[in-house]
Amino acid sequence: MQHAGERTGRSLYTVDARIRYLLEAHQGEGLEVRTWIAGADAKRLLVVHRMHRLPASGAGTSASDPVAETELVLLSVGRSADRPNPQAMPFEAPVRARIRRIAAAHLDSAPVLPGRWAPPEQQAKQQADNREAPMPT
DSSP states (O other): OOOOOHHHEEEEEEEEEEEEEEEEOOOTOOEEEEEEEEEEEEEEEEEEEEEEEEEOOOOOOOOOOEEEEEEEEEEEEOOOOEEEEEEOOOOOOOHHHHHHHHHHHHHTTOOOOOOGGGHHHHHHHHHHHHHHHHOOO
């Protein structure tokens, strides 16, 4: 079976990553990772992963504080006939549509992120509100 990147010549490169270790996790503890698409623009994708402890057997099912968290900025990269070296390229239309659907589904549950991660469509509002600097380009 051919991988999509082999078929399309596209890939995602991690261009920025922030990892925070917040609490200790111990051997044998149950953990789960929750993932959100917290933002996107034509070429970039902001993905957040949070690791949480699973509730102990017999305990309630309430969410625990995160044990660890990572924020990733992923860049759409591809090759074209006239430029054989990898370069930043906009997501293909079907991929961009799927990213938007997933991000919209995560809108209510996505973590609140620092202003530096704001996608371009939110940058103008943040600057008008005099918030933190926009997502780096």
